[in-house]
Amino acid sequence: MEKLLTRIAWFVGLVLVQVLFLNHICWFGVATPFLYIYLLLIIDRDIDRNVLMLLAFAMGLSVDVFCNTFGVNAAACVLLAFLRPWLIRICAPRDEFENFEPGIQTLGIWSFFRYALLATLIHHTALFFLESFSVRHIGFVFLRIVFSALLTLMMVMAVDFVRNRR
Amino acid sequence: MSTIFQFFYKHLHWLVFIVLEIICFVLLFSYNSYQGSIYLSTANSVTARLLSGKSRVNSYFALADDNAVLVEQNARLKERVFELEQMLSAQLQDSMANAISSEWISRAGYHVTGAKVVDNSINKTNNFITIDKGTAEGLAPDMGVIGTDGAVGVVYKCSEHYSLVLPLLNGKSNLSCKVLNSDYFGFLRWEGGDARYAILHDMPRYAVVNVGDTIVTSGHSSFFPDGIVVGRVEELHPSADGLYVTLRVALSTDFARLHHAFVLRKMDAAELAALKETLNPKKAKRK
Numbered sequence: 001m002e003k004l005l006t007r008i009a010w011f012v013g014l015v016l017v018q019v020l021f022l023n024h025i026c027w028f029g030v031a032t033p034f035l036y037i038y039l040l041l042i043i044d045r046d047i048d049r050n051v052l053m054l055l056a057f058a059m060g061l062s063v064d065v066f067c068n069t070f071g072v073n074a075a076a077c078v079l080l081a082f083l084r085p086w087l088i089r090i091c092a093p094r095d096e097f098e099n100f101e102p103g104i105q106t107l108g109i110w111s112f113f114r115y116a117l118l119a120t121l122i123h124h125t126a127l128f129f130l131e132s133f134s135v136r137h138i139g140f141v142f143l144r145i146v147f148s149a150l151l152t153l154m155m156v157m158a159v160d161f162v163r164n165r166r
Numbered sequence: 167m168s169t170i171f172q173f174f175y176k177h178l179h180w181l182v183f184i185v186l187e188i189i190c191f192v193l194l195f196s197y198n199s200y201q202g203s204i205y206l207s208t209a210n211s212v213t214a215r216l217l218s219g220k221s222r223v224n225s226y227f228a229l230a231d232d233n234a235v236l237v238e239q240n241a242r243l244k245e246r247v248f249e250l251e252q253m254l255s256a257q258l259q260d261s262m263a264n265a266i267s268s269e270w271i272s273r274a275g276y277h278v279t280g281a282k283v284v285d286n287s288i289n290k291t292n293n294f295i296t297i298d299k300g301t302a303e304g305l306a307p308d309m310g311v312i313g314t315d316g317a318v319g320v321v322y323k324c325s326e327h328y329s330l331v332l333p334l335l336n337g338k339s340n341l342s343c344k345v346l347n348s349d350y351f352g353f354l355r356w357e358g359g360d361a362r363y364a365i366l367h368d369m370p371r372y373a374v375v376n377v378g379d380t381i382v383t384s385g386h387s388s389f390f391p392d393g394i395v396v397g398r399v400e401e402l403h404p405s406a407d408g409l410y411v412t413l414r415v416a417l418s419t420d421f422a423r424l425h426h427a428f429v430l431r432k433m434d435a436a437e438l439a440a441l442k443e444t445l446n447p448k449k450a451k452r453k
Contacts, residue, residue, distance in 0.1 A: 137357070
């Protein structure tokens, strides 16, 4: 029960931070952080895949509503949620029988970094290609993917670091 | 039978994944035609209220700049009013000029509604602007929107108290523009990237255009009256077939700092007739 409440708090908090502040960041005209995917990264490994996808859909759609992107964020998040079990498997090679929440503490800093990097790249690639929906400005889209992913990754690592310090 | 169920259960996540992605794509492609989609945008009352609360906080930080701009604009408007009043009284040569109230200082035939920008983006391929006026204030889709410095865009969808504006910085925007003091016109589109520039297509090759010329609305669309400033010519590029010239236009509106917008509402026929009558009282009397 307590876990559910914390998750709801994370959900609301991350969506609010995303739509009120982060969406308006656009460093050098290319980099926008999408920190809200952090929740999809840290939810415990053994969560039902379908539940995770529904959660991702709800989260993406709430962000979509605030940036007039009509399903783009939702599509990218569902894709990330769908691929997540596979990501965890390749980034945390040791066989854990017990359930755990992916994070710096449980995976170690490098494994978590790899995991977050792959997740961010998958999400951002889907997001920016769906958003521009053309190959005309493919160079610019790649630039946005790379630099936004860097910014998101930095924030994800920072938030996870601070969370574990407490 | 049970093996079939087992099979489905085992692969349920594929089904959920595909269904959810299909929903996303339907949203992505149908929001244009489906009027209900206004609820999935920043113009629905919950999101708009949240964002307007935030923009109210943010606007305090821009107050000094905003004031300077407004004062400057007021001064220019006053100047224009005096000029027009003078012209008018010279024309009418009677006391009619006093009756010309501020109600229609706006370009003849258009009502002007001031609105605050609640939400704005410049970093996407399809940007939108949300303003805090809606159907309750008489707004409707396809009305022109201008800022303090020039054209901004066109009203796209309205809820009761908020509207979504399709700005020039949207891939779907397509505005008919011309070079000031000439009749050559072309279409202004934004191709993504830098929010300060847009491209004017289909200008005939033989049109006399120079770098630095002012680009204004052509009046061929019903959204804008003739002659609203859009931008300045920055570069000229001949098209591949040599028939047209493409212009890179520096937009006069700074979309990154847009806080106020004015919606232009065309008067209906009856209102227009009444206005014309007050403008030409002599003609009306003679009849």
